[in-house]
Amino acid sequence: xxxxxxxxxxAALAQTxxxxxxxxxxxxxxxxxxxxxxxxxxxxxxxxxxxxxxYHRQFTHSLLFIPFGALICSLIFYPLIANRWQLNFKAIYLxxxxxxxxxxxxxxCTSYGTQLLWPITNHRxxxxxxxVIDPLFTLPLLLLILLGSTLKxxxxxxxALIWGTLYxxxxxxxxxxxxxxxxxxxxERGHQLxxxxxxxxxxxxxxxxxVYETEQRFYVDAIKPGLFKQRIWAGxxxxxxxxxxxxxxxxxxxxxxxxxxxxxxxxxxxLGLDPQDDKGIVDIRYSQLPHQISPLWGIQLSKSRDxxxxxxxxxRREKRSANFEALIAMVLE
Numbered sequence: 372x373x374x375x376x377x378x379x380x381x382a383a384l385a386q387t388x389x390x391x392x393x394x395x396x397x398x399x400x401x402x403x404x405x406x407x408x409x410x411x412x413x414x415x416x417x418x419x420x421x422x423x424x425x426y427h428r429q430f431t432h433s434l435l436f437i438p439f440g441a442l443i444c445s446l447i448f449y450p451l452i453a454n455r456w457q458l459n460f461k462a463i464y465l466x467x468x469x470x471x472x473x474x475x476x477x478x479x480c481t482s483y484g485t486q487l488l489w490p491i492t493n494h495r496x497x498x499x500x501x502x503v504i505d506p507l508f509t510l511p512l513l514l515l516i517l518l519g520s521t522l523k524x525x526x527x528x529x530x531a532l533i534w535g536t537l538y539x540x541x542x543x544x545x546x547x548x549x550x551x552x553x554x555x556x557x558x559e560r561g562h563q564l565x566x567x568x569x570x571x572x573x574x575x576x577x578x579x580x581x582v583y584e585t586e587q588r589f590y591v592d593a594i595k596p597g598l599f600k601q602r603i604w605a606g607x608x609x610x611x612x613x614x615x616x617x618x619x620x621x622x623x624x625x626x627x628x629x630x631x632x633x634x635x636x637x638x639x640x641x642l643g644l645d646p647q648d649d650k651g652i653v654d655i656r657y658s659q660l661p662h663q664i665s666p667l668w669g670i671q672l673s674k675s676r677d678x679x680x681x682x683x684x685x686x687r688r689e690k691r692s693a694n695f696e697a698l699i700a701m702v703l704e
Contacts, residue, residue, distance in 0.1 A: 372477055372501075374406050376509045380477055381405020381470030382516050383531050388465055394528070395520040396456050400463060401470030404444040408432050408474040420684035421630055421670075424637045432475035433489040441468035480539060482570040482656070484639065495639070500542030502571045508538045542576045548596040549579040556592060556603065557583055569594075572661040573695075577702045580661035582641065587611060589643055589655050593662035593701065602704060606662030609643040612652055617644060618672060625678040634670050634682075645669055651685075659694035661701075 385401020386394050408431040415423040430436055444467040449460055478485040481503045484495025501508060512531045519527035549569035557564050567583040572593070581592045588608050595602035614621065614631060621628055631652060635642055638654035645651025646664060653669030671683040 372481055373504045377405045377474055378402035379512045379516055381473045384473050385466040385469045386528050391523045394523055397466045398520050400466040404467040404470035405474050407444055419681050421633050428485045430489050432485050434487050437472045441471045499570050500539055500546050502574050504574050545576050545596055549594055552594050552596055553581040575702050582656050591664055604662040607664040609664050612642040620674055622678055626680055627672050627682050630682040660697055
């Protein structure tokens with residue numbers, strides 16, 4: 372999730388330990404430790420654009436790395452603040468541990484995939500119950516944490532923990548309801564499902580994106596599983612990538628061919644042809660509007676590259692304001 376949310380959740384868990392007089396100190400240390408795993412984005416290459424995709428949400432996000440990540444944070448924090456804040460190493464390590472421990476699990480609640488059990492497995496866990504940015508989740512938590520730290524009262528902290536748990540629980544319920552609607556929708560269309568996913572659209576858990584796979588195609592739709600009335604926005608579909616058919620000129624042992632497999636792992640196999648470029652491959656699971664195949668990122672191949680050169684990696688964020696207004700209209704409809 373976004374750094375602010377990671378920091379707020381890490382601060383909340385860290386504040387469950389220690390005296391009420393140290394709530395602010397615990398919160399700061401827990402927040403900084405909770406944000407630290409995302410420093411893995413610094414692992415990148417000027418020649419290999421997919422390297423950052425392989426290492427982001429990898430070892431620093433693993434549950435097995437938590438004790439070591441907390442130790443690294445503590446060794447950095449201790450000489451900086453121990454004397455000034457009159458803290459011992461044990462307290463700093465405990466708060467760092469609690470903050471660091473929240474990061475991977477919170478990312479697992481989103482839809483991008485987190486390698487929670489690396490190096491045992493490189494499976495990307497994604498429970499799809501909250502967007503990577505959701506102000507309705509984050510802002511109440513932030514307000515309650517700040518009140519608790521200022522007033523030195525855990526009453527507000529417990530309120531924050533209850534709110535966070537309740538919101539994520541609603542996300543679980545909405546996710547299951549969205550999946551049920553997706554199965555019904557595919558059955559009504561006479562489609563034989565191979566895979567089905569439901570993901571919250573940007574910054575809310577009201578409108579969801581359905582993505583399902585049949586033998587030949589991917590289909591995307593937007594749904595609103597309301598309490599009393601559901602709404603469906605029929606969306607786009609796209610052919611599944613067939614490398615031999617779509618790129619007959621590509622050498623199967625080239626680096627570009629290997630990069631397609633790497634991007635396929637990152638995208639969980641949801642690869643479609645770029646609607647704007649016949650040499651582009653995109654992850655169809657993500658778009659600014661949930662019923663469209665309008666990719667946020669993808670890779671671009673080139674006939675002119677030799678066998679040792681990598682693909683290009685691109686991102687798209689066009690028409691942000693217009694798409695956001697359209698999404699708000701869907702949420703409020």
